[in-house]
Amino acid sequence: MRVTFCTDLDKSVVVSNCEKRGWIQVGPEDEWNVYWAGTMTCRSLFSVDSGYRMNDNQIINHFPNHYEISRKDLLVKNIKRYRRDLEKEGNSLAERGDSKYLHLDFIPTTFVLPADYNMFVEEYRKAPQSTWIMKPCGRSQGSGIFLINKLSKLKRWSRESKTPFQQQLTRESYVISKYIDNPLLIGGKKFDLRIYVLVSSFRPLKAYQFRLGFCRFCTVKYDSSVAELDNMYVHLTNVSVQRHGGEYNSLHGGKMSIQNLRLHLESTRGKVVTEKLFDQISWLIIHSLKAIAPVVATDRHCFECYGYDIIIDNNLKPWLVEVNASPSLTSTTANDRILKHKLMDNIFSIVVPPSGIPDVRWNKIPTQQALGDFEILIDEDLAENTENCGSLKNGCKWK
Numbered sequence: 030m031r032v033t034f035c036t037d038l039d040k041s042v043v044v045s046n047c048e049k050r051g052w053i054q055v056g057p058e059d060e061w062n063v064y065w066a067g068t069m070t071c072r073s074l075f076s077v078d079s080g081y082r083m084n085d086n087q088i089i090n091h092f093p094n095h096y097e098i099s100r101k102d103l104l105v106k107n108i109k110r111y112r113r114d115l116e117k118e119g120n121s122l123a124e125r126g127d128s129k130y131l132h133l134d135f136i137p138t139t140f141v142l143p144a145d146y147n148m149f150v151e152e153y154r155k156a157p158q159s160t161w162i163m164k165p166c167g168r169s170q171g172s173g174i175f176l177i178n179k180l181s182k183l184k185r186w187s188r189e190s191k192t193p194f195q196q197q198l199t200r201e202s203y204v205i206s207k208y209i210d211n212p213l214l215i216g217g218k219k220f221d222l223r224i225y226v227l228v229s230s231f232r233p234l235k236a237y238q239f240r241l242g243f244c245r246f247c248t249v250k251y252d253s254s255v256a257e258l259d260n261m262y263v264h265l266t267n268v269s270v271q272r273h274g275g276e277y278n279s280l281h282g283g284k285m286s287i288q289n290l291r292l293h294l295e296s297t298r299g300k301v302v303t304e305k306l307f308d309q310i311s312w313l314i315i316h317s318l319k320a321i322a323p324v325v326a327t328d329r330h331c332f333e334c335y336g337y338d339i340i341i342d343n344n345l346k347p348w349l350v351e352v353n354a355s356p357s358l359t360s361t362t363a364n365d366r367i368l369k370h371k372l373m374d375n376i377f378s379i380v381v382p383p384s385g386i387p388d389v390r391w392n393k394i395p396t397q398q399a400l401g402d403f404e405i406l407i408d409e410d411l412a413e414n415t416e417n418c419g420s421l422k423n424g425c426k427w428k
C-alpha cells in the first residue's frame with residue numbers, strides 16, 4: 030500500500046521527513062493517510078458539519094479539543110479541577126500543608142479576568158508587594174503580555190481597554206498569574222525550558238518526553254526592579270520577543286541545550302538536586318496530562334506533540350507556564366534544525382506501527398528502537414500488562 034501525506038504547514042521539516050519515509054504528498058481533498066495540519070483544519074475536519082469520516086488508515090496531529098490544555102485559562106481550570114477531585118477522593122497526592130498543595134503546586138497562582146476579579150483582589154491583598162503577569166488567554170508569542178505590581182495599574186488598564194464597542198462580555202479574557210520573580214539565572218539572564226511531549230492517546234494515557242529540549246534566554250540581564258517592569262526583553266523568554274532585542278545572538282539563537290543545562294546545574298548545584306529537578310519536571314508533565322485526560326475528546330486517529338514552557342526558580346523548583354499545541358517548527362540555528370528534524374522523525378516512528386502503514390487498530394506500543402530520543406513518561410496500557418513494564422514502575426517512571 031502506498032502511504033500518502035498532506036500538510037497545510039509549508040515547513041520543510043515536515044515535508045522532508047514524510048518524503049524520507051517514501052510517503053507521497055497529496056492535497057486535503059485527496060486520500061491521505063497522515064495529515065500534519067494546523068489546529069483549525071483539524072477542528073473543522075472533526076466538526077459535525079464537515080461530514081468527514083476518517084478511515085482506519087488515517088492519522089492526524091491534533092486532538093479536536095487540544096485547547097483544553099493549550100488555552101491558558103482552560104489549562105488552569107483543568108488543573109484546579111484535577112486537584113479538587115483528587116482531594117475529594119482522599120488521594121495523598123492532593124495533600125496540603127500551609128494551605129498549599131504539597132505535590133501538585135506546579136502552576137503559579139492564577140485567576141481568569143474579568144470572571145475571577147474578586148478572588149484575585151483577595152489574593153493580591155495578602156501580599157501587595159508581589160508582581161503579577163497578565164496574559165491574554167488565546168494569544169501566543171508574548172503578544173499582549175504585561176506585568177503589574179499595583180492594583181491601580183490593573184484598574185487603569187481595565188478602564189482604558191473598555192471602549193463603547195467592546196462590552197464586558199465580548200472583551201478578550203486574560204489570565205493573571207503570580208510572577209515568578211526569582212527565576213534561576215545563567216550569566217545573569219532569565220530563561221525558560223521548551224520541552225516536547227508526544228501524546229498518542231489520552232485514555233489510556235500514553236505520553237513520551239523528548240530528551241532534546243532547550244533553554245531560551247532573554248537577551249538582557251534580569252532585573253526585577255520596578256523601573257524595568259515594562260521591559261519585555263528582561264521578562265519574556267519568547268524567541269519571537271527576543272529576536273528583536275539588541276543583543277540577540279544569531280549564532281546560538283539565545284538557546285542552550287537541556288544536556289548543557291543539566292551539566293551546568295550538576296557542577297554548580299550538585300547531582301542530587303539536579304536529578305530531583307528533572308524528575309519534578311517529568312512529574313508535572315504527567316499530572317498536567319492526567320488533569321486534561323478526562324475532558325479530551327480522545328480519538329484513535331489523533332496524536333499531538335506539545336511544547337511545554339517551564340520556568341525554573343532559584344530554588345530549583347520547576348513551574349509550568351503554558352502548553353502549546355503547535356510548537357514552533359521554525360529553526361533559528363543549524364543545531365535547531367537537526368533537533369526539529371529528529372523530533373519529527375521520532376514522532377512518526379512512534380505513531381506509525383512497525384508495518385509503516387498508519388492503522389488506528391494498532392495497540393500503540395512502539396518498540397524501544399522506535400522511541401528514538403523520546404522516553405516513555407507514562408503508558409497506562411503497560412501499567413496493566415506488567416510483563417512489558419521493563420524498568421517502568423506501573424507503566425510510569427515517576428509515580
Ligand SMILES: Nc1ncnc2c1ncn2[C@@H]1O[C@H](COP(=O)(O)OP(=O)(O)O)[C@@H](O)[C@H]1O
Nearest residue numbers: 137168169170171172206207208209265266351
Ligand atoms: N508566571 C510567570 N512568571 C514568570 N515569567 C512568566 C510567567 N508567565 C509567563 N512568563 C514569561 O512570559 C513568557 C510568555 O508567557 P506564556 O504563558 O508562555 O505566553 P505566550 O503564549 O505568549 O508564549 C514565558 O515564556 C515566560 O518567559
Ligand SMILES: [Mg+2]
Nearest residue numbers: 170267338351
Ligand atoms: Mg509561551
